[in-house]
Amino acid sequence: MSRIGVFVCHCGENISRTVDVERVAAHAATLPGVACATEYKYMCSDPGQTLLKKAISEQRLTHVVVAACSPRMHERTFRKAVEGAGLNPYLCEMANIREHCSWVHEDREEATAKACDIVGMMVERTKKNRVLPAITVPVTKRSLVIGGGIAGIQAALDIADAGHEVVLVEREPSIGGHMAQLSETFPTLDCSQCIMTPKMVDVANHPKITLYTYSEIELVEGYIGNFQVTVRKRARSVNERTCTGCGVCMTKCPQKKIPNKFDQNIGMRTAIYVPFPQAVPNTPVIDRENCTKFKTGKCGVCQKVCGPGAVDFEQQDTLIVEAVGAIVVATGFDLYSISEKPKGSPIKGYGEFGHGKIPDVIDGMTFERLASASGPTGGKIVRPSDGREPKQIVFIQCIGSRAREKGISYCSKVCCMYTAKHTMLYHHKVHDGQAYVFFMDARTPGKSYDEFWRRSIEEEEAVYIRGMVSRLYQKGDKIVVMGSDIAVGVQVEIEADMVVLATAVQPQQGADLLAQKLGISYDKYNFYSEAHAKLRPVECATAGIFLAGACQGPKDIPETVSQASAAAAKVMTLFSKDRLEREPIVARVREAGCVGCFACKKVCAYGAVEEKEIRDRQGNLLRVVASVNPGVCAGCGTCQATCPSKCVELDGYTDEQIVAMIEAL
């Protein structure tokens, strides 16, 4: 006979205001199997939990029902308390008489009756609860980091410094991401190369970090602690081990006029190239679309001039399987492009700005490349069209961001700051140049951010015009920007030499495909969704996968780095134990009853059901039955609902428990 303890909580007066807790406790005491039923003002408080533990030992309770808030709130708290008192945590259930009862029904009579029903239902359920021993799975103490920008680099270094092996996968030929493209960084104007290159070198030289560049994630299988990730290492056509990085091949390559994506296509590169001088690894890559050797079979100069003979045109993509226990996703962002959008894409381009066809209308990143000392113009700010120095630049804010009709309604957070920085860089390099900034409002909330923004106005003479730009068009060699100045209430027309657009921050191209491979969720803009917006910002709902940086939402470098270290800390906690404890809510097969129709295997989205052979002592095969791998099973229970004879059972949600609840109503 089970001895059930029922503990009804007042929750201050959240419950007792509309539910007569005394009557509920009294009613519970009359239910068969209930050994004791009391009520207390704050069950989740320390005295409340001590009351619970004392009752378990004194009354020799076998099951506990706590009638209080939603199990999503304190189930873990009470199960820990019950475990503290020596009872298996899964013999404790919560009756939700707050969110589902006291808060939503004013009539005291109705609310109390409903609370009694809910408690009665949960009492019947707990009678059928079985002891569920914790399930532990081995943890592979290696972490995968996807994305080699500052977020990926920081996370990889933190995890590796903690002594765990890291596999860092980067899609571009070199790590560094968008930060490497920046010139100086706000709010301190220190140059991004100086603060980032040492970290990049640390990554390359770190004994614990395996670096795959020019590589992508092909397939992700397995679960927390036991992922098998297939990495596609795309053919660089250069042997990484033998290449010394001398760069002779790049100087001799006849193909000189290929727009360099790293320089936002205003700088040029050769067919065999390294994206930027401080690239890590410093091994060049052959761009097979534009290399004459691959297009027509002629040339091959790079191979001829290569001393160590590292150039290898026959190199093929290789697939490498890495076993890892945790995954940090740090795939970063891309800037919104104002060019015409393909049909059907919800995001519309900017016809009023010429769909990006006017050469001197550039985005923020291109301005960074112009201003960067290692950029194509060696730091001189010049017009991409004719190379002349612009005397008047118009900066336009919120291009795509905060523009619902353009398909993006969020604020991209970093543009106000980097535009202020751009006006400063421009003023330092072109003393008689005049910067105008069309903006709605300046969002500069960070530490010493607003002071930085004020400086661009007060000391660097940038003219801020509060208003939006309706149109701009090319007139001769000038760009006529037609906007409005709502502070003064007039139409404004500026003939500018160059226009810089602060375009919106978006997730990387293909972010949704990677999410589908990882099985993590993402929002309508393809930003990855965190488990809880406030309390678990660097974890995914899918266990074992963590997020860092702009792939989760627009953010600046300080926030990105802190998220990267936070994600690394989460990985380290995961690796701190040899075996990983898992919720024992997993399915088990009653092999005696299973007839091997494998309907369960067909509906299991996790591939947790395997085929198991039953053999007699002589080894001849008697029959094949289903068997569930407790590590892989996520506990959804679809298999049990599909199995005609209910031979597969989900612990914690067995048919007995559910039918007991239905029959109690």
Next chain:
Amino acid sequence: MTSEKTLTYAYYPGCSLHASAGEYDLSTRELFKALEIGLTEVPDWFCCGATPAHNVDELLSLSLCAKNLELAEAVEGDLAVACASCFSRLKFTQHTLVENATKRTQVEKALDAPLKLDGKVKHLLDILARDLGLERLAAAVKKPLTGLKVACYYGCLLTRPTDVPNLDCVEAPTIMEQVIEAVGAETVAWTHRLECCGANFTLSRPGVVIQLTNAILEAAKAAGADCIMVGCPLCHGNLDIRQKEIEGVYSTSYNLPVFYLTQLVGVAVGLESAKLGLEAMIVNPLPLLKSKGLL
């Protein structure tokens, strides 16, 4: 789609086509006859109220257009509209009354008759480019306008506001270029295709019109256009009638003939000048057409 079937439309000319823009009405009728497209004028249609009505009293403007839409229902075929302003008002009324139930009941009370509002309203450009189709239009060409460089001028009403006329992309339309290129002309890329010409300020504040229209003429000339093509009698009025005066004010010379789209297409289809009302234009277009061997 009404592919091979002969197209037929109800026709709402609008007041200016029976007055100052008579040549737009004449060239439309002649062109549709030449292209074997049926056109029957809506019996006792009346003014759509244009800009003045909806500035004075919205219910008046909505009721005028709603009544015209009801009258058009009686005539077979979608409603063809030539003037950009009438097109904008009719479309705006249909859009507002479908979206807004309270305004709809007010208008129905004013007209004391229920409204259907499901008839399609189409600008001539829509009919030529999509219903008839560019291939059949090109096939009907007898004198291709080769060598004629045309600046297509949409004005501010044809594509705005978003999601109401739905004629073409709001910021970067191409339907006019498609139509005129289908009949052999060359079009120029210029900056003021969608800029306002000042419209009916031409009566109350002519100074504004002179300034705005000059910017348009200047941009067209700079782009190397021979002439400007419009789809609205009011824009035609400003660009054509005031061109001489603007040339005086800015002491420059444009000499840019301003055609209605139906006139230019009419020339390409081989209609003679009398059927297109080309003589009624202030800036004489005949020397230009002769120089291109089109007349």
Next chain:
Amino acid sequence: MHPEKNNSSAFEPKIIAFVCTWCTYAGADLAGTSRMQYPSNVRVLKFPCTGRIDPVFILKAFQQGADGVLVSGCHPGDCHYIAGNFHARRRFAAFRKLLEFVGVDLQRLQFSWVSAAEGGKWVDVVTDLTETVRALGPMTEFKELALEEQWSGALTTPELKEAYLQI
């Protein structure tokens, strides 16, 4: 044992709701934290996923005297278990046709998607179902069935008549 109102003997429908933890149960919690009010007739049973909800539970609920059953879970694509709600969608599309064929009034069986952010929708779905079932009155079919002991003995089908005659 449903509380009959002591003052009026007005019919209070008994509604049973099978919901998934991740979306609808959280949506119902949100309705609670936002203090939204709705009729108290519904009793909620928590499942890990709608994929776990077996049609036999719906049958069991009706047999236990439920006047209306609600099954609600995550919107397609939101399922925490990737595809649980897709399987459930197919299963219930077939099961409700069977119940309809056997003569159950489908207005008493409502399926819905309610996400963790749609507290309002949870309140609407529960209120609509409660009021619809209140209008329909108690579900007599299964209740009467439970009272009957055996076959009425009526010779309704030709075979039975023929077989009877041959004895």
Next chain:
Amino acid sequence: MNNTIDISHYAAIADSIRAEAARILEQGVVTAVVAYTTGRRAGSVQPVIITAAAEAERLTFTAASVNNLAVYLTKAKKDIPRSGRIGIVVKGCDLKALVGLMGESQLQRDQLYLIGIPCAGVLASTVRPAEALIAATLAPKCRECDAHLPEGCDYVPAVSLPSAPTLEPSYAAEIARLEALTPAERWAYWKEQFAKCIKCYACRQVCPFCFCEQCLCDRNKPQMVDTTPRPAGNTAWHIVRAMHLAGRCAGCAECERVCPMDIPLNLLNRKMAKELKELFDYEAGFAVHEKGPLNSFMEKDDQSFIK
């Protein structure tokens, strides 16, 4: 109009079955053949499993060969030799059931030697096995049969199928009649039918798809379905049975034939088959489905019934 069904070719079929069975047993192609043999009552036929070529001459095929022999390969396989291929005589509807079982990993095609029957129809019931096969006595399933010529068999007697009269499908009409009723009338109809059920479970014994070790309805921890033959338990039993067979049943209608209380069980299965055809474009057929309609899904499945 009870025009007779031409089954003159059944004699030729019987001869070729006897010859083929003898041959495959003789040559060791198979270790046993499951087929029909003459029963004790005049004209009656019963299933038989022969393992020697000499026994082949006992085999026959008449309008009374109604049994679905697939059952002998799964549930009732105690007489089937453990090793070697097994020959089996299959009508179109039987083959569809067999294919369904292959889809549920109960049978492997390479262990079977299928003898397909160009079937023109069988009797509705074998109470009077010798009676002539006419429209009135023809099994209702044969009126709407689309599998007169089974495909993918190892051997099909080279006999041309005589032209069969086109007959009104009776199930479709009955389903339409019931669907036209109000829910209350339908409930009354089915309550009456289910009330007759004596829970003999003959329908479960004869169905090739009811191969569960212990049926859900026999369990009492928890008792999902009331086991006593009271109307409440019967209704639940028949609803669960119809739901468990949805998307699997091949329409061999043996359940209906064997039901001692003449409950129109196949109506429920044909209704579910019709719904699954409309909803998910699924139909029991000759091709092995890797996943059944109710254990797979598509993004764009109908969800109009979900708020």
